[in-house]
Amino acid sequence: MLKRLLITLAFLLPGSLHAADLRVVATTNSMGALATAVGGERISLTVLAPPDRDAHFLQARPSMMRDLRRADLVIAVGAELEAGWLPVAVKRAANRDIQPGQPGHFEAAEHLELLDVGESGAGHTHASGNPHFNLDPRRMRTLLPALAERLADIDPAGASVYEANAAAAVARVEARMSEWQTKVAEAPGAVFHHADTRYLMDWLDVPTLGYLEPVPGVPPTARHIRELAESLDGRDGVIIHAPYYSESGPGKLADALGWPIEQRHTEPSEPTLAGWLDLIDGWVDALAPRN
Amino acid sequence: MPQTLPDPRSVALVATALLPLLPISAQANDLPMNPKLSVILDGVYYDDSLDGSGDAMLGETAGIFAAHGHDHEDEGDHGGHEHGLEQGFNLRHTEVVLSGSVDGMFDARLNVAISDEGDVELEEAFVASTGLPAGLRIKAGKFYSGIGYANEKHPHDWDFVDQNIAYRTLLGDHGLSDTGLQLTWLPAWDHYTLFGIEAFQGDKNERLGTEAEHADDLPDRDKAPRLWTAFAKWSTDLGHDHALQLGASAAFFRSHQEMHHHGEMDEHGLDGDARLYGVDAVYKYDSGQAYGQGDWRISGEYLWVDKNLEVAHHESNQGVIGEARDFSEDGLYVQATYGIAPRWEVGLRYDAVGFTNEKRGPRPAVNTDYDESERWTAAATWHISETSRIRAQVAQVSGAFDDHREDYTQFYLQYQMSLGAHGAHNF
Numbered sequence: 001m002l003k004r005l006l007i008t009l010a011f012l013l014p015g016s017l018h019a020a021d022l023r024v025v026a027t028t029n030s031m032g033a034l035a036t037a038v039g040g041e042r043i044s045l046t047v048l049a050p051p052d053r054d055a056h057f058l059q060a061r062p063s064m065m066r067d068l069r070r071a072d073l074v075i076a077v078g079a080e081l082e083a084g085w086l087p088v089a090v091k092r093a094a095n096r097d098i099q100p101g102q103p104g105h106f107e108a109a110e111h112l113e114l115l116d117v118g119e120s121g122a123g124h125t126h127a128s129g130n131p132h133f134n135l136d137p138r139r140m141r142t143l144l145p146a147l148a149e150r151l152a153d154i155d156p157a158g159a160s161v162y163e164a165n166a167a168a169a170v171a172r173v174e175a176r177m178s179e180w181q182t183k184v185a186e187a188p189g190a191v192f193h194h195a196d197t198r199y200l201m202d203w204l205d206v207p208t209l210g211y212l213e214p215v216p217g218v219p220p221t222a223r224h225i226r227e228l229a230e231s232l233d234g235r236d237g238v239i240i241h242a243p244y245y246s247e248s249g250p251g252k253l254a255d256a257l258g259w260p261i262e263q264r265h266t267e268p269s270e271p272t273l274a275g276w277l278d279l280i281d282g283w284v285d286a287l288a289p290r291n
Numbered sequence: 292m293p294q295t296l297p298d299p300r301s302v303a304l305v306a307t308a309l310l311p312l313l314p315i316s317a318q319a320n321d322l323p324m325n326p327k328l329s330v331i332l333d334g335v336y337y338d339d340s341l342d343g344s345g346d347a348m349l350g351e352t353a354g355i356f357a358a359h360g361h362d363h364e365d366e367g368d369h370g371g372h373e374h375g376l377e378q379g380f381n382l383r384h385t386e387v388v389l390s391g392s393v394d395g396m397f398d399a400r401l402n403v404a405i406s407d408e409g410d411v412e413l414e415e416a417f418v419a420s421t422g423l424p425a426g427l428r429i430k431a432g433k434f435y436s437g438i439g440y441a442n443e444k445h446p447h448d449w450d451f452v453d454q455n456i457a458y459r460t461l462l463g464d465h466g467l468s469d470t471g472l473q474l475t476w477l478p479a480w481d482h483y484t485l486f487g488i489e490a491f492q493g494d495k496n497e498r499l500g501t502e503a504e505h506a507d508d509l510p511d512r513d514k515a516p517r518l519w520t521a522f523a524k525w526s527t528d529l530g531h532d533h534a535l536q537l538g539a540s541a542a543f544f545r546s547h548q549e550m551h552h553h554g555e556m557d558e559h560g561l562d563g564d565a566r567l568y569g570v571d572a573v574y575k576y577d578s579g580q581a582y583g584q585g586d587w588r589i590s591g592e593y594l595w596v597d598k599n600l601e602v603a604h605h606e607s608n609q610g611v612i613g614e615a616r617d618f619s620e621d622g623l624y625v626q627a628t629y630g631i632a633p634r635w636e637v638g639l640r641y642d643a644v645g646f647t648n649e650k651r652g653p654r655p656a657v658n659t660d661y662d663e664s665e666r667w668t669a670a671a672t673w674h675i676s677e678t679s680r681i682r683a684q685v686a687q688v689s690g691a692f693d694d695h696r697e698d699y700t701q702f703y704l705q706y707q708m709s710l711g712a713h714g715a716h717n718f
Contacts, residue, residue, distance in 0.1 A: 052579055091421060099422070
């Protein structure tokens with residue numbers, strides 16, 4: 001009975017679609033920026049998480065499974081950032097080429113050394129390490145050749161193109177790095193909403209003065225804001241948070257300390273290398289000392 | 292959090308039977324081998340305006356499943372665990388979930404429910420393929436059927452404290468759950484479209500697909516699989532903010548048996564087949580704000596059950612043997628939740644059964660029509676973090692019972708906490 005059904009279903013399948021492009025699905029615009037920088041004209045890209053959303057809290061949606069069903073490669077951040085939705089979407093997409101362990105499943109975190117590994121505390125923490133390395137030019141630079149290698153595994157005909165694209169992208173990133181660091185050399189430090197700036201601050205060597213969330217994943221409380229204001233009284237700094245968070249917590253802290261508030265997304269608005277460079281520019285500007 | 296646990300391979304022994312179907316292409320590098328373990332603790336304080344008897348009564352509303360008083364022959368199969376909430380403090384099932392990848396070609400999942408008295412019930416234990424071509428997946432073992440929308444959801448994934456009364460009455464508190472095989476096909480189409488068929492053993496369900504106990508006088512049952520289902524789901528891409536999924540399902544129960552008035556003078560047994568049809572719709576809105584604020588989840592289902600049975604045994608009246616007994620009953624629910632503030636959610640639900648609710652036979656004396664029962668429920672949930680929540684819920688029931696109607700109010704206060712990570716939830 002089952003065999004007969006399988007044969008019937010196989011008969012119903014449309015003839016194998018032969019698209020010229022490699023179909024790449026990225027979970028975030030940062031991962032998409034890597035894909036377009038390395039894949040260039042050889043790939044077509046779909047990004048699952050909109051850039052103005054917190055990728056932690058997405059849900060597996062039918063449209064994601066539709067996109068993953070037809071993908072040749074999925075590029076994920078990893079380190080449990082997408083744990084709430086990607087595993088189930090990949091599983092239910094019923095595409096064996098992109099299952100974990102297959103060449104079509106690229107998790108960026110596996111190619112990097114992460115910060116805060118094994119830290120298990122209260123609230124939303126990632127034991128496998130902090131997954132917010134997309135604001136770190138050093139780690140993003142490392143990922144470019146790693147992705148070129150993976151694309152070449154799947155599409156050997158494009159190997160030399162991928163390698164050349166990756167090298168060009170690495171050069172574009174490196175050309176900006178010392179300029180960014182110089183701009184924030186005298187920066188007083190900042191308060192953020194969530195530890196998604198951990199790598200950025202580590203690389204720029206600018207002090208993180210606190211987080212608005214009392215515990216990762218828990219919204220700011222009045223008491224926590226009061227304690228932050230007390231401990232930072234008399235210091236100079238800036239409050240930077242993503243626009244999707246409420247403005248009331250940062251507002252109270254800014255009033256108490258007389259600090260400016262800056263809103264920054266943690267993902268580029270476009271999945272391109274240019275978009276990602278703009279994103280870092282924006283963060284560096286927000287952190288840079290005001291005259 | 293990393294868990295050091297026994298290798299899950301033993302769970303997957305069943306799956307080896309399926310291996311010949313698979314192309315051997317899995318490579319085992321970088322596989323998340325460690326299974327995820329989580330424990331979900333669930334407690335409810337319950338009260339109602341009937342001194343606490345109102346929740347158990349919801350499983351006994353007038354209709355084709357309760358027309359003869361107690362006809363749940365299978366209660367003995369449930370290890371004595373009781374789903375009705377009692378007045379006061381209730382420790383609901385503690386769910387233990389173990390899930391992970393077996394070897395790159397199979398995933399496995401084990402769901403065990405521990406009652407407040409320590410009885411253990413296997414809710415799900417299945418292996419599912421991940422290596423089949425052409426969008427096909429096979430699942431084998433004991434699992435929640437893919438019919439409907441709410442059916443696959445475990446209590447920790449419900450938007451309200453309790454199961455809707457459409458499911459509870461027509462399928463049972465757990466929905467349709469059985470041992471068998473599922474095949475799904477997700478074609479590579481522009482719109483998400485999923486087709487599924489299932490074959491089940493069909494004898495340990497709560498309401499449909501049951502085998503009568505003490506059924507010596509009933510005919511032998513057909514060979515398994517005695518329960519077949521088919522379902523389809525469809526969704527169109529509405530961008531990042533909106534998502535809509537529509538579904539339709541059917542289930543065919545061969546050899547459904549019931550024993551009525553067991554141990555009494557007019558004890559009789561029925562044998563025949565039953566069908567279930569359902570349609571479902573889900574809409575979700577993602578506002579883009581943090582911590583669920585402004586998000587909507589709206590879902591609804593309509594279920595219709597039809598049983599065509601024959602009197603196969605009667606303790607005192609041989610004359611009715613062979614007479615037809617046709618039953619039908621329907622049920623529905625519509626529910627919505629809205630993120631009213633960061634981590635705060637309010638919900639409203641309407642659930643009802645028995646708009647169609649009838650028994651038909653060859654003689655007018657047999658024919659019976661039963662009343663409908665309906666309920667309005669309001670809930671407020673505080674998601675303290677991603678792993679803990681507290682929920683308050685009130686409901687107003689207008690129920691039809693054996694020979695009278697009863698209107699009453701229910702009150703629930705619930706905590707649900709999850710220890711450790713389990714697999715992500717489906718849409």
